[in-house]
Amino acid sequence: MEKMQQIVGRARAAFRSGRSRPLEFRIQQLKALERMVQEKEKEIMRALKADLNKSGPNAFTQEILGVLGELALTMEKLPSWAAPHHVKKDLLTMRDEAYIGYEPLGVVLVIGAWNYPFALVVLPLIGAIAAGNAVVVKPSEVSENTARLVAELLPQYLDKDLYAVVTGGVPETTELLTQRFDHILYTGNSAVGRIVMAAAAKHLTPVTLELGGKSPCYIDRDCDLAVACRRITWGKYMNCGQTCIAPDYILCDPSIQSKVVENIKASLKEFYGEDVKSSPDYERIVNQRHFKRILGLMEGQKIAFGGETDEASRFIAPTILTDVSPDSKVMEEEIFGPVLPIVTVKSVEEAIEFMNLREKPLALYVFSNNKQLIRRVIAETSSGGMTANDVIMHSVLPELPFGGVGHSGMGAYHGRFSFETFSHRRSCLLKDFRWEVMNRLRYPPGSEELMQL
């Protein structure tokens, strides 16, 4: 394993050569990345299956489709995103050229997570390349098959010196973080987020932290429960609950709790059949540590449905917990598994207060036919993003910035926001030597008359 300093040094030298700056080069690299995804689709899906038991269609829709869409969008829009943005001028600058130029930052670091291991390194990589940077990619070691594949494939398709992959765990990442980068995008948990930001502070490196939290889901009595529950079931149990924006827990009135359970049960049967374990579309928990952790969260809880587990295959059945106490362990940490607690609240006010007492989540969900209620929930809460009457979907639209707030993160990306995250917006004012008479107004000696002006 080559020393981190050399890898980063090579990337920096490659950046300094200037070859990543021309738009043609960036688009050519993005095209190569697109070819990689298209040509190596089978290998990518094989790795995702090995890491998370993702089925082919799941892997495609969860990771590959989004990446291809982002690539197409970026290649399409890059010329307009990268063009200088001329700004409104004032009286003193009327005759000048004033614009914001988009420039690369330099060498950026992308640290991926294990739950969508391919997409969470490639999506930021797309933005970083588009903005003209050199990139060091550090995929998560927990999803080791995908990490290995990314390390193999990237140098086959992209400029080897500009775009490097570093593999390894905590010690390697710690060493990597001692190097100087011009931006770091980290996806993972808040604890490590703090470590990344503290390391970045030493070099005054700006960071984008995509963290997590408990994304609440409020179900109003006035809503189409069958539809709501089907959508929630889809978002909660996809990737076996291992999604940063999955609805973590439900808040609803006690009078609809059992109907909610019934509807979710029905949707689960619809999606995975009678025997979930044999459905090709249901994933597994990524490793033993997380398997045991999630098991611990179910202890002492009222299991309304599910609860079956199999340690050998790291299988946890889609599970619903009812009448959960706000003080229980399952309500303290992000679940990141196929366990859905329901906490009852008597009103939307109580739900809002409940949500606001806790750390700001990455996503927030509310289901209601009542538009005023939805507007109210949005206005009185804070979250990275939100969807009303569905889950997950706000993250699918690249025109919406995707990121957290408070403990769920800082900064945002996707689409144009990725490009801007990895760019430096440089203010440029170009004057000429004429009109010096205008400048005389500002030169000393000053006087009372000039001040009245």
Added chain:
Amino acid sequence: NPYAGLVSHLRASWLSGKTRPMEYRVAQLEALGRFLDDKKQEILEATELDMGKPSFEAFFSEILLCKNELNVTLNNLCSWMKDEHVDKNLVMQLDSAFIRKDPYGVVLIIAPWNYPIHLFLVPLIGAIAAGNCAIIKPSEISKNTERLIAETLSCYLDSDCFAVVTGGVPETTRLLENKFDYIFFTGTPPVGRIVMTAAAKHLTPVTLELGGKNPCYVSDTCDVTNVARRVAWGRFFNAGQTCIAPDYLLCTLEMQEKLMPALREAITEFFGPNPRESPDFGRIVSDKQFQRLRALLGSGRVAIGGQTDEAERYIAPTVLADVLPSDPAMQEEVFGPILPIVVIANMDEAIDFINARPRPLALYAFSCDSKIVNQVLERTSSGGFCGNDTLMHVTLTSLPFGGVGNSGLGKYHGKFTFDTFSVHRGCLHRNMGLETLNTPRYPPYTQQKLGLLTTTFEVKRRGTCTLL
């Protein structure tokens, strides 16, 4: 934790929601405007006592520019606060997709001493406009202005939501132990690191407006008289204590020779034959800064100025010629009325010189040939750039102001301040109906469903044919 009570008081006010309505924000902003009007004289006097700030300069930077920002904000607040609707994809045509601007909560603004009103007030304008509560920590070095702010700001702003904390390094360190939802810091890079490290403990996002050595390249083809005036103005404004002042000049030996008499003339034009007697030339803020600057006078040779008076903390507008890269004046940000000139052979050498050093907050290039100006611009990196003038790029509120690398992270001024202090929240409000449109995304998966999903979600490049 001596500030825990204050921070939780502000947090309680924040949670009550009172800073959110537009009317409230407008009222607080208008009160800030009244503060600037009512206390104009006191501000001019305090800054004069602190660093001999000439009243013309103080009026320009501390009052006029602040009122500009205030008016731009008040004029546009309504539209800035509006949800920004975005383009949708095929399946979301009946939904509502928008970016909402939410306040962060309780923010901390730490200001430096050189433009002591401007550098807390302009960030504060954005913080209030975005609906936050704020704690303001002015610099203890500009102690007269600090006292003015501490004693009078509370008469204008809602003291439940806005507070001033005074003190030095120990107080600021204790303050930084608290959790804030955003920290805005203006100051030096070493302290910037300390602030960001403290912020990391709470995962608090930051804007750091730092500094560095702002290079000023003067090509051989230029209007020497105008260059001299514009550079002298930018260098000697506030006795050089400006984060975006041209820190040092890069030019050929020939140009150095041509510039010297022009600079001498500009200085005389501005400050008279004895700048010490000019009401338009400032003083150094403290004894410590004065000693530091006096030590730099040994670099190169004093071609203009060089006189000092310790009692007054006066350093004459000074130009140092033939300065070497190894000289003391080239080892740190000058931040005083001393302009070192480093001789280079040509533009390429100047660009290499600039690129071998940390990226500055501002970069200046002077030439009659716009191709040269553009070359310098394109081959370097800096927070901001101004061709053929100094300082002016930060007076245009439609241009974002901030650094890159060692000179800082984040941007503000105008709408960028509002954006800095708001969370941009992606919101999607979907229709409960049309559930059939969602069917392709649900398991069990079939090839047909996959095909449908691909069609409806994928962004197609123009020129390729679509299935629709």
